[in-house]
Amino acid sequence: MAEPLHIEPAQATGVQSRRLILIAWLFSAIIVLVLLFTYYGIGLLSAGRAYVGGEGLWSKAQKDAVFALGRYTRYHEESDFDTYRAALDVILGDRQARLELEKAAPDLARARDGFLRGRNHPDDIDGMIGLFRHFRHIPDIDQAIDIWTRADAMIDQLMALAARVRASAQAGQVDNGLVLAQLRELNAINERLRPLEDDFSATLGRAARTTKVILLAVLFMGAALLLGAAILFSRRMVRQSEQVERALRQGEQQLRRLLQFAPLPIVIVRSSDNTILFANEHALKQFKLEAASLAISRPADFYLRNEDREALFAHLRQHRSVSDWEVRMQDAHGIPFWASMSCQCISYDGQECVLTALNNIELRKRNQQELQRRAFYDELTALPNRAMFMEALDDQLARNAADGGTFALMFIDVDRFKIINDELGHDAGDKLLQEVAARLTASVHETDLVARLGGDEFVVLVTEKTDTDFVNQTARAIMAAMAPNFHFDRHEISVTISIGISCYPHDGVDLMTMMKNADVAMYRAKERGRNNFQWYGTQRRVARADA
Ligand SMILES: Nc1nc2c(ncn2[C@@H]2O[C@H](COP(=O)(O)OP(=O)(O)OP(=O)(O)O)[C@@H](O)[C@H]2O)c(=O)[nH]1
Structure with a gap:
């Protein structure tokens, strides 16, 4: 199947679409990178926020522990010591996580468990673990962890004090001096912890602000990159599409000129x-x-x-x-x-x-038709010629062989035509032949085919009916049509004809036999004195013009 002809310059559109695909990929890659970075940055900020929140919980737990231990030191109530232990568990949970994450191959489940004990929100814990492990080398993070470690050392002192207070309480020592000394020591530990907690929060806050600045800077850079690329590519594309349009217009103008001056419609x-x-x-x-x-x-x-x-x-x-x-x-x-x-x-x-x-x-068609007419029609009489008659006879034979029908073939020859030619001239002979043709055509049925074989020989193919009476009647009608005298210039002449008849299938089933036998019958008519018609088949040799 032929492709439709495109007048647009195909080469340009092909290159352009490849370029468009490239640009689309480039933009997609930049957007995906910016999105990834944003996702990662937000994750980091969220983890930082979780540490700040965790530090709040840690500080509160530390305060609760100190307060409960202070009460226990004074009143030796078991419930105060339980409160102390519960608050301390938050701090120890965070410590468990930190110690685990400091290891080269940390047990992450244990670290997670530690953060959970530290009352951190389960959704924040993965981010906290990630921040600890992957950003440990960042100075602010490293410093925050260092503060945390130092605070844990203070917690060890708190725990040692708690153990001593517990032991003296269980031993029943109610010495006011000892209680006072223990409370003073507790207060000192608490005072040393406070600046560490502030430092931890401040360090993490600084880290979060730095991250935010970096994140915003990268986002702005990504946006600026996208904008710059968009401006660059769109300017380039506008230029290219202008070029394509120009080429298109030129191509169309050329095509129009070409078509306008083409030498055919x-x-x-x-x-x-x-x-x-x-x-x-x-x-x-x-x-x-x-x-x-x-x-x-x-x-x-x-x-x-x-x-x-x-x-x-x-x-x-x-x-x-x-x-x-x-x-x-x-x-x-x-x-x-x-x-x-x-x-x-x-x-x-x-x-x-x-x-x-x-x-x-x-003109060519007319010439063709003229050639066809000449090939199949007689120039002089305009009747079908021998070639056309033979084709028609062949068709008739084939048809009747198939349907079992019959037909009669009449072979007609003008009697003593040579004399007319000799005495009145060839032109008069021609006119006579034309007149014979006209009378023949007028005397037969519409379905009969009349043709001139050549010279003074004519044929009639009778197909409508083929019983003897009908064919005899047709032959008589033909001879009767010739009866009136012919007039040429000043001459008046009488012309007769002889007819031979062969009948399908009695007198032949092929073209040559049918023609030959009709011819034989016609010669028989000549022998019998001319101006009569004869059947080829013996049983039908009965008819004469005057019969
Ligand atoms: N005018 C004219 N004569 C032709 C044409 N073609 C053939 N003839 C002549 O027709 C004559 C045919 O004569 P024949 O049929 O042989 O003899 P006939 O004189 O008709 O005698 P019978 O057939 O025996 O009755 C010949 O003289 C041919 O030269 C033609 O186109 N025009």
Whole structure:
């Protein structure tokens, strides 16, 4: 199937679409990178926020522990010691996580368990673990962990003090001096912890702010990169599409010029509504159209028969092109002519169209018809000639062989025609032959075929009925038609004919036998004194003109 012809420069559009794909990929890659970075950055900020929250819980637990231990030191109430232990568990949970994550191959489940004990939100724990492990080398993070470690050392002192307070309480020592000393020591530990907690929060806050700045900077850079690339590419694309448009316009102008000056009629018709978009000078002349009336002309009106047009378009729809399609057309004045058309589906002005180039072949067709007429008709009498008669006889034989029908063949020869030629001249002989042909045609039935074999020999094929009476009647009618005298110039002459008849299938079943036997019967008629007709078959040799 032929591809539609595109007038647009195909090379340019191919390169352009490849470039567009590349640009789309590039932009997608930048956007994906920025998104990934944002996701990762937000994760980091969230983990930082979780540590700050965790530090709050840690500080509160530490305060609760100190407060409960202070009460226990004073009143030795077991519930105060339980409160102390519960608060301490938060701090020890965070410590468990930290110690685990400090290891080269940490047990992450244990670290997670530690953070859970530290009352951190389960959703934050993965981020906290990730931040600890992957950003440990960042100075602010490293410093925060160092503060945490130092605070844990203070917690060890707190725990040692708690153990001593517990031991003296269980031993029942209620020495006021000892209690006072223990409370003072507790207070000192608490005082040393406070700045560490502040430092931890401040360090993490600084880290979060730095991360935020880096994140924003990268986001702005990504956006600026995207914007710059978009401006660059769009400027380039605008330039390119201007170039393509220019090339397109030039291509169209060239095509129009080419079509305009092409040495044969060319028409472009829009497929959607059959509007003629273009017709060159030759087409206007061929169809006798004005350029101004093109838009309102309907291409269908130029086809002589609508069926021809439909057949042509059915072929065109299937194959997208048609070449040397011969069709009868007509111009705007209704004058018909034969055209040989070649059509091609094209994209013209961005629209689906059909380009048609046609050749007026009226003269060639007429010559063809004339040659055909000469090949099958007798010049002198205009009757079918021997060739055509033989074809018709052959067809008749084939038909009757199939359907079992019959027909009669009459072989007719003008009697003593030579004398007429000799005495009145060849021209008179010709006129006589024309008159004989006319009388023959007028005397037979419409379905009978009359032909001239050559010279003064004629044949009649009788197909309507073939019973003896009917054929005899036909032969008599022919002879009766010859009876009136013929008039040429000042001459009046009487002409007779002899007829031989063969009948299918009695007298032959093939062409040559049928012809030969009719000829034999005609000679028999000549022998019997001319001006009569004879059947070839013996049982029918009965008829005479006067019978
Ligand atoms: N005028 C004219 N004569 C022709 C033409 N073709 C053949 N003839 C002549 O027709 C004559 C045919 O004569 P024949 O059929 O042989 O003899 P006939 O004189 O008709 O005698 P019978 O057939 O025996 O009755 C010949 O003289 C041919 O030259 C033609 O086209 N025009």
